[in-house]
Amino acid sequence: MGQKIHPLGFRLNITKPYQSIWYACFINYAVFLREDIKIRKYLETIGKNTKDTEIYKIKIIRSNINQYRNNNKAKKINEKKKIEERKTNNKNSFKKINNKDKIKKTKKIKFGTSKKIKVQIFVAKSKPFEKDNQCLYNKIVHMLKTYLSKHQKLIVEILPYSGSDxxxxxxxxxxxxxxxxxxxxxxxxxxxxxxxxxxxxxxxxxxxxxxxxxxxxxxxxxxxxxxxxxxxxxxxxxxxxxxxxxxxxxxxxxxxxxxxxxxxxxx
Missing domain, CATH: 3.30.1140.32 (Ribosomal protein S3, C-terminal domain)
Structure with missing residues (x-):
C-alpha cells in the first residue's frame, strides 16, 4: 500500500504557508497547541450554525516569544559566571553556595510565553460582522478569551473575501x-x-x-x-x-x- 501524507503539510514553505505562526519552549508547547485546537473548533461551529457566514480559513499568530527565550539564555549565562567567580574565591564553601544557586534558578527562570495573540478569520460572507451588527464579534472575542490565559492579549481580525484567494x-x-x-x-x-x-x-x-x-x-x-x-x-x-x-x-x-x-x- 502507498503511504499517505497530508498534501498541505507536504508543501509547506514551497507553495503553501503556515496556518499558525508561533514558537514555544517544550513546557508551553502543549498548552499553546491545545489553545489553537479549541479556537479552531469553536470558530468552525460558528461558521456552521450561523446564517450568511462562511469561514474558510483561520490563521493564528503569536508574538513576543523569542524575547523571553533570549532573556532566559542571558540569565543562565550570568548565573554561570557568578558561580565561577564564587568558586575561585571560596573553595571550601562552594557546596553551600551551589545549593543556594539551584534554589534561585527555579524561582527566576521563566520559559517563553506569548503576550499577544492575533486571530485572523477569513470570511466569504461578512454580513453578520458588519459595523451595525457587532453582537457576533463581541461574542467571539468573549469566548476566545476564556480559552486563553490571563496574561495574553487577544486581537481578532475579520478579513473579507478577496478575489485573489x-x-x-x-x-x-x-x-x-x-x-x-x-x-x-x-x-x-x-x-x-x-x-x-x-x-x-x-x-x-x-x-x-x-x-x-x-x-x-x-x-x-x-x-x-x-x-x-x-x-x-x-x-x-x-x-x-x-x-x-x-x-x-x-x-x-x-x-x-x-x-x-x-x-x-x-x-
Whole structure:
C-alpha cells in the first residue's frame, strides 16, 4: 500500500504557508497547541450554525516569544559566571553556595510565553460582522478569551473575501456536498454534480467514505476529473476534509483541486 501524507503539510514553505505562526519552549508547547485546537473548533461551529457566514480559513499568530527565550539564555549565562567567580574565591564553601544557586534558578527562570495573540478569520460572507451588527464579534472575542490565559492579549481580525484567494471555492464545495448528504441525497449524484459545477481547475478529485447507502460495512468511493499530481511539490493543490453527520453515521468528504504548477515560494 502507498503511504499517505497530508498534501498541505507536504508543501509547506514551497507553495503553501503556515496556518499558525508561533514558537514555544517544550513546557508551553502543549498548552499553546491545545489553545489553537479549541479556537479552531469553536470558530468552525460558528461558521456552521450561523446564517450568511462562511469561514474558510483561520490563521493564528503569536508574538513576543523569542524575547523571553533570549532573556532566559542571558540569565543562565550570568548565573554561570557568578558561580565561577564564587568558586575561585571560596573553595571550601562552594557546596553551600551551589545549593543556594539551584534554589534561585527555579524561582527566576521563566520559559517563553506569548503576550499577544492575533486571530485572523477569513470570511466569504461578512454580513453578520458588519459595523451595525457587532453582537457576533463581541461574542467571539468573549469566548476566545476564556480559552486563553490571563496574561495574553487577544486581537481578532475579520478579513473579507478577496478575489485573489482561491481557497474559498473548495470550502464552498465541501459545504454543498455535506448539505446534500445530510438531506439523504444519493452520494454518486452529489459527486457528479460537484465535478461538473467545479470552478476553473486543471484537475479535481472527490472521495466519500462511510456506510454508503446504509450498508453495514464501511467503504469509500472516489471520482476524478483531469489530473491531480500529489507527488510533485511544485503543484498548487488545495485540499479539504469535512464531515457529514447522517442517520447512518459520519461520512468523510475529501476534495483535492489541482490549480497548476507554480513557482516555489518561501513564505
Amino acid at each position: 482561491k481557497y474559498v471555492d473548495i470550502s464552498a464545495m465541501g459545504d454543498k456536498i455535506i448539505k446534500d448528504l445530510e438531506k439523504r441525497l444519493p452520494f454518486r449524484r452529489t459527486m457528479y454534480k460537484a465535478l461538473n459545477f467545479a470552478p476553473e481547475n486543471n484537475g479535481i478529485k472527490i472521495q466519500i467514505s462511510g456506510r454508503l447507502n446504509g450498508i453495514d460495512m464501511a467503504r469509500h468511493e472516489w471520482k476524478r476529473k483531469g489530473r491531480v499530481p500529489l507527488q510533485t511539490l511544485n503543484a498548487e493543490i488545495d485540499y479539504i476534509l469535512k464531515e457529514a453527520h447522517t442517520i447512518y453515521g459520519i461520512f468523510g468528504v475529501k476534495i483535492w483541486i489541482f490549480r497548476g504548477r507554480g513557482k516555489e515560494k518561501k513564505i
